[in-house]
Amino acid sequence: MSRPGPGGSGVGGDHTVVNRPLLDSPSDYLLAAVLAVTAVGSMLTWLIGQTAALITGGGWAPVSPGETFAVATRLPEHLGDPAAAWPVAARAHLPGPVGFAVATVLDLLLLATISVVVLRRLGGTQRRRGMASAAQITRVFSPAAVRAAGQRLRPTLQQPPARPRVSRWLRRLPSLIDRGGSRSADEIGLDEVSVDVGRADPGVHGTSQPVRLGIENSVLVLAAARQGKTSQVVIPWVTSWPGPVLVTSVRPDVLRATAALRAGNLAVLDLTGTTWPHALGWSPTTGCQEFDTARRRADLMITVGKQGHSDATNAVFFGTSATNLLAGWMHAAALTGRTxxxxxxxxxxxxxxxCVDLLRRHSGAAPGVAGMLDALYRSPAETRSNLFATVLTGLAPLLSPVAHTAFCPTGPGFDPAEFLRGAGSVYLIVPETHTAELAPMVSVFVDEIVRTATAFAATAPTGRLDPPLGLFLDEVANVAPLPKLPDLMSYAAGSGIFVAAVLQDLAQARQRWGRDGADMLWGAATCKLVLGGLTGDEPETISRLVGTYRERLTTTSRTPHGPTVSTSLADRQILTPEAVRTLDPAQRQGLLLHATTPPVITRMVRHYESPRAGEHAHSVEQTRPQPVTGHEASRARTGKAGAA
Incomplete structure (x- = not known):
């Protein structure tokens, strides 16, 4: 048999001792059982007798524990008068049968209570090997840890709350003077500096302390279908986020559950054929008076478009020229008030x-762009045809009437800067069956918000957005497959941009960004949150990435010459593939992998089970879609999104 020895997790920290059984035959076990029963019975008899004497005022009975074995053997003959079974010298101190009955009940209750407490404490000190300890969870994920980091990341939170009630202000006046008017870490709300990842699973970590993830992280979420990613992760995080949010999804669930709970302006870009209040419109030509802007957007649109048309082999070869062609058109449209x-x-x-004529006549045209377009138009017919076909991979979304209305507004359209300043909420909803063809336009819109946020952060005193921007990119590989998402995951947190990219599995990432890109995406995310239900090679991959712990095996055996002891080392998986695959959705389990901390298994809370369940239900009732009509959609998207 084996038993775990002392030691922490990690290399050389776990010790298992394997011994030959101490008892050789059934008779040995029977003898041991008899001795154990005798010892326990004697001690319990002594304890009951002493308790009976004390509670009835008889004082301490002059009987040693060793003498009570004989008492225990005589008790069956004296059940009507238990004191008669005790030595004569002790009988004067002992009560009648009622006193013994009361003492027996009290002692059994006391022993049961002690047993429960001891077992709980022993269980509380146990944790699965290789998993994070209570101290490690406290150091990184505790409320105190994220608040301390939040004071540094969001210095504005140290300012006292605006317009406090007079009575509260008077009570806090001495402490405010001592701190120069600043707020202490304990006064900072957890939702202002972190997101909730539930509580540590006590069966794994021996603790059920809260687990919070600070805003300085970037998160990659892996969740198979129907495992709770929307209800456990996206909706709760969007609801509590303290700053502006951008949410992508293939269904309106997040919008309906959170819209009424979000402060600030609300804007909805729904490409499913449904319209909502505050529908937004935005033209990719906005700002393309600068040719660099036009070329950057054109490059992104065509890059994403080509990913969705892998059979278009000529698109790769003509990519650069096609980008220049589209950039020239967007530049010309922006300069001349077109869309x-x-x-x-x-x-x-x-x-x-x-477009060539427009650029030649316009004084603001970038030098050489008109000539470049003219040369592209004069290309041989086959080359020109291939160029135009490549461009259409990026413009294909505009062939959808709904997308055409959204990205060709007749008015000024959505202003990313105003959205960020107002801590608003933007919801992008893309039909699951059309994500590939709509991805170029959705991606360029998301990229524009990210770039605007990065520019704001660069001019901020701290170099960060405050409050931070939250990007909750559900189905990111299909809806908004930004080519540079791995780079964004690595640098965004430093600018006050929190990225939570949600994938069904790593295979999605490999298909969209290639194997190297998927590896970069995994490495760039400081935290990975894995839910159950992964299939194929994914559980094995996650198990391997989680790593191993080293176990020291000490084996003791008997020989004719005496006992011998041997020691060996063995590497064990921290989590087996089966353990990863079977993370239990019924217990709301999630596997949290942090860059510098051993793995943590948490138990999360779904939004409809949370203390705010009623508010979410009210939001669902208040946020109702209506069928789209061309006139209403066009009118809704001619101006800026309204306030929620």
């Missing part, structure tokens, strides 16, 4: 050179 509607018109007719 993506005209850009699409030019893309559908390779003989329409209107």
């Amino acid at each position: 993506m509607r005209e850009v699409l018109t030019w893309a559908l007719d390779e003989h329409d050179t209107t």
Whole structure:
């Protein structure tokens, strides 16, 4: 048999002793059982007798524990008068049968209580090998830890709350003077500096302390379908986020459950054929008076578009020229007050050179762009045809009437800077069956918000957005597959941008960004949150990435010459693939992997089970969609999104 020895987790920290059984035959075990029963019975008899004497005022009975074995053997003959079974010298101190009955009940209750406490304490000190200890969880994920980090990351939180009630202000006046008017860490709300990841699983870690994830992290969420990623992760995090949020999804669940709970302006870009209040419109030509902006957006649109059309082999070869062609069109449209509607018109007719003439006549045109476009139009017919076909991979979303309305507004459209300043909420909803063709436009919109936020952060005194921007990118590989998402995950947190990228599995990442890109994405995320239900090679991959612990095995055996002891080392998996696959959705389990901390298994709370369940239900009732009509959608998207 084996038993775990003392030691912490990690290399060389676990010790298992394997011994030959101490008892050789059934008769040995029987003898041991008899001795154990005798010892326990004697001690219990002595304890009951002494308790009976004390509670009835008889004082301490002059009987040693060793003498009570004989007492125990005589008790069956004296059940009507238990004192008669005791030595004569002790009988004067002992009560009648009622006193013994009361003492027996009290002692059994006391022993039961002590047993429960001891077992709980022993169980509380146990944790699965290789998993984070209570101290390690406290150091990184405790409320105190995230508050301390939050004071540094969000210095504005140290300012006293605005307009406190007079009575509260008077009570706090001495402490405010001592701190120069600043707020202490304990006064900072947890939702202002972290997101909730539930509580540590006590069966794994020996503690059920809260687990919070600070805003300085970037998170990669891996969750198979119907495992609770929306209800356990996205909805609770969006609800509590202290700053502006951008949410992507293939269904309106997050919008409906959180819209009424979010402060600030609300804007919805729904490409499923449904309209909501505060529908937004935004043109990719906005700001393209600067040719660098036009080329950057064109490059992103075509790069994402080509990913969704892997069979278009010529698109790879003509990528650079196609980017220049689309950038020239967007530059011309922006300079002359046109929209993506005209850009699409030019893309559908390779003989329409209107844009060249517009650029040649406009004084603000970037040098050489008109000549570049003219040269592309004069390319051989086959080359020109391939260029236009490549451009259309990025413009394909505009062929959808709903997307055309959203990205070709007739008014000023959505302003990312105003959205960030107002700590607003933007919801992007893309139909699951059309994510590939709509991805270029959705991606360029998300990229514009990220770039605007990064620019804001660069001019802030701390170099960070405060309050921070939350990017909750559900189904990111399909809805908004930013080519540089791995880079964004690595640097965004330093600018006050919290990224939570949600994938069904790593295979999605490999398909979209390639094997190297998927590895970069995994490495760039400071935290990974894994839910159950992963299939294929994913559980094995996660198990391998979680790592191993080293176990020292000490074996003791008997020989004719005496006992011998041997020691060996063995590497064990911290979590087996089966343990990863079977993370229990019924217990709301999630596996949290942090860059510098051993793994943590948490028990999360779904939004409809949380203390705010009623508020979420009210939000669902208040946020109702209506069927889209072309006139209403066009009118809704001619201006800026309204306030929620």
